[in-house]
Amino acid sequence: xxxxxxxxxxxxxxxxxxxxxxxxxxxxxxxxxxxxxxxxxxxxxxxxxxxxxxxxxxxxxxxxxxxxxxxxxxxxxxxxxxxxxxxxxxxxxxxxxxxxxxxxxxxxxxxxxxxxxxxxxxxxxxxxxxxxxxxxxxxxxxxxxxxxxxxxxxxxxxxxxxxxxxxxxxxxxxxxxxxxxxxxxxxxxxxxxxxxxxxxxxxxxxxxxxxxxxxxxxxxxxxxxxxxxxxxxxxxxxxxxxxxxxxxxxxxxxxxxxxxxxx
Amino acid sequence: xxxxxxxxxxxxxxxxxxxxxxxxxxxxxxxxxxxxxxxxxxxxxxxxxxxxxxxxxxxxxxxxxxxxxxxxxxxxxxxxxxxxxxxxxxxxxxxxxxxxxxxxxxxxxxxxxxxxxxxxxxxxxxxxxxxxxxxxxxxxxxxxxxxxxxxxxxxxxxxxxxxxxxxxxxxxxxxxxxxxxxxxxxxxxxxxxxxxxxxxxxxxxxxxxxxxxxxxxxxxxxxxxxxxxxxxxxxxxxxxxxxxxxxxxx
Numbered sequence: 001x002x003x004x005x006x007x008x009x010x011x012x013x014x015x016x017x018x019x020x021x022x023x024x025x026x027x028x029x030x031x032x033x034x035x036x037x038x039x040x041x042x043x044x045x046x047x048x049x050x051x052x053x054x055x056x057x058x059x060x061x062x063x064x065x066x067x068x069x070x071x072x073x074x075x076x077x078x079x080x081x082x083x084x085x086x087x088x089x090x091x092x093x094x095x096x097x098x099x100x101x102x103x104x105x106x107x108x109x110x111x112x113x114x115x116x117x118x119x120x121x122x123x124x125x126x127x128x129x130x131x132x133x134x135x136x137x138x139x140x141x142x143x144x145x146x147x148x149x150x151x152x153x154x155x156x157x158x159x160x161x162x163x164x165x166x167x168x169x170x171x172x173x174x175x176x177x178x179x180x181x182x183x184x185x186x187x188x189x190x191x192x193x194x195x196x197x198x199x200x201x202x203x204x205x206x207x208x209x210x211x212x213x214x215x216x217x218x219x220x221x222x223x224x225x226x227x228x229x230x231x232x233x234x235x236x237x238x239x240x241x242x243x244x245x246x247x248x249x250x251x252x253x254x255x256x257x258x259x260x261x262x263x
Numbered sequence: 264x265x266x267x268x269x270x271x272x273x274x275x276x277x278x279x280x281x282x283x284x285x286x287x288x289x290x291x292x293x294x295x296x297x298x299x300x301x302x303x304x305x306x307x308x309x310x311x312x313x314x315x316x317x318x319x320x321x322x323x324x325x326x327x328x329x330x331x332x333x334x335x336x337x338x339x340x341x342x343x344x345x346x347x348x349x350x351x352x353x354x355x356x357x358x359x360x361x362x363x364x365x366x367x368x369x370x371x372x373x374x375x376x377x378x379x380x381x382x383x384x385x386x387x388x389x390x391x392x393x394x395x396x397x398x399x400x401x402x403x404x405x406x407x408x409x410x411x412x413x414x415x416x417x418x419x420x421x422x423x424x425x426x427x428x429x430x431x432x433x434x435x436x437x438x439x440x441x442x443x444x445x446x447x448x449x450x451x452x453x454x455x456x457x458x459x460x461x462x463x464x465x466x467x468x469x470x471x472x473x474x475x476x477x478x479x480x481x482x483x484x485x486x487x488x489x490x491x492x493x494x495x496x497x498x499x500x501x502x503x504x505x506x507x508x509x510x511x512x513x
Contacts, residue, residue: 052355074357082355088347092280097273104269105356148357 035198081150106148191244333412395479408469414499
């Protein structure tokens with residue numbers, strides 16, 4: 001058994017007495033992709049930010065490369081690449097400059113010129129970042145997560161704002177990255193993406209961990225919950241339901257939006 | 264160290280691309296010099312006295328340069344990075360925000376010195392101004408004034424809720440001090456009541472110290488200014504740091 005790259009035990013976090021994360025535990029091995037899923041406000045980003053050392057856990061243990069990321073930021077970040085949910089850049093900063101800047105932070109940075117052309121940003125080199133389109137900014141944020149040749153990559157919404165073709169090629173790229181032994185921890189709202197990429201799934205509901213296990217185990221778990229609720233008796237002919245369809249049947253039903261105010 | 268130099272280099276480019284900061288640091292003071300120089304000239308005030316109007320004005324305009332970087336460029340960069348969560352992005356790298364803030368301070372300091380150098384060069388070329396003071400007192404006066412102005416800007420970023428409020432505080436104090444401290448209008452012209460009000464403004468002491476140092480006074484002749492500026496610098500930094508401790512950076 002290899003040493004896990006990320007080990008989280010009984011993590012708790014609150015903001016001014018409002019519980020954001022309570023009793024979350026999981027681990028991540030080299031060459032594995034773990035997807036954190038759950039509704040808006042279920043504590044996904046808070047959980048990941050504890051792993052990133054950007055938030056201090058209230059209680060519980062977070063180990064990354066067997067170090068506390070809150071205390072050993074520098075060491076941990078030497079081997080960890082991060083894509084944040086919302087990132088802004090200094091006004092007037094250009095694409096090539098941010099690459100050169102971030103490359104200078106690491107011991108053995110990747111060839112960012114190559115990365116730029118691989119991510120189809122080559123023609124935008126000299127462009128100010130604030131003039132990039134949403135998809136271009138997204139690809140740049142992925143590039144910056146990869147630039148330090150990390151052993152662990154944390155992604156908060158990998159393919160938001162990307163077109164279908166680019167999403168597909170991003171999936172295959174991250175499949176290759178994973179196969180090279182790099183561990184990936186990702187937050188996603190897209191269950192097709194989770195289905196394509198994730199080895200294991202962490203499912204959070206209102207800050208609490210309701211499931212952690214492999215993708216096939218998650219399917220079993222979802223089926224059990226669906227049949228128990230009795231909302232839809234399980235139909236054996238539907239064995240090959242997509243992960244998204246399963247999830248939607250399992251997740252607590254929302255009230256539904258009504259538009260009375262404008263209709 | 265190589266990292267730090269790269270950050271500094273990039274911050275330097277960013278400073279040059281920011282029109283307002285760049286214009287008011289590098290160009291505007293020299294424009295003031297030409298404008299007022301063309302009105303007053305630099306003849307000695309009275310026969311036998313060594314100094315003329317521009318000899319006294321150049322150190323005052325130099326204080327204005329310090330005011331621009333300390334109250335406009337530096338704090339507005341800090342507040343902008345914080346509000347747009349750019350520091351958080353740097354915290355998610357091996358470098359972290361402290362190094363970036365240090366680089367930003369360094370570059371603003373450097374631009375202050377460049378701004379003052381341009382102003383002095385223009386003063387010497389156009390009006391043959393005389394610098395009677397020696398190197399050390401002039402350096403001390405520049406550094407202390409810079410300390411007071413930068414720490415004041417830092418304090419504004421710490422007490423303000425967002426970048427807009429920081430902006431407001433900085434502009435307000437900058438313009439009030441610009442006109443009342445003697446940086447642009449000689450304070451000898453002010454009535455007593457205005458002089459009394461000006462004595463509450465840190466820049467007034469900076470202008471007095473700078474003018475004294477350039478005119479050849481010893482530092483000990485300006486004990487009061489030295490004292491006020493050092494105490495204010497320490498106070499602004501301490502209060503600012505205390506406010507930041509209670510803030511969420513992310």
